[in-house]
Amino acid sequence: MRCLEPITDQFRVRFQELYVADDGDHDPEDDEDSGVSRLEGDLLDLEPALRDAVVLALPFQPLCEEDCPGLCIECGARLKDDPDHAHEDPIDPRWAGLAGLVTEQDED
Ligand SMILES: [Zn+2]
Ligand SMILES: [Zn+2]
DSSP states (O other): OOSOOOOOOOOOOOOOOOEEOOOSOSOHHHHHHHTOEEOBTTBOOOHHHHHHHHHHHSOSSOOSSTTOOOBOTTTOOBTTTOTTOOOOOOOOGGGHHHHHHHHHHHHO
């Protein structure tokens, strides 16, 4: 979420789904309306139920670690790898006047 580092995680998901034997005599649209899951012959297609359960359990804002400092807003460096990261570039002359204002306020 903050530094774009790939992450891996493990979690458990519980779900419950009822499957009805396929009697070969039903309208697939009725199933969609009623939310009924059917066996396909002798086979059970777990993917839709599994996908729904997993998607809901995925973290909304995944972080590589709890206090990930993210990226440097100036150069995009990952601050976790380089915590003392600093830039000494001169302030753009067009904004130099504003920097003076902030300093005066801080001194007050
Ligand atoms: Zn991170
Ligand atoms: Zn930087």
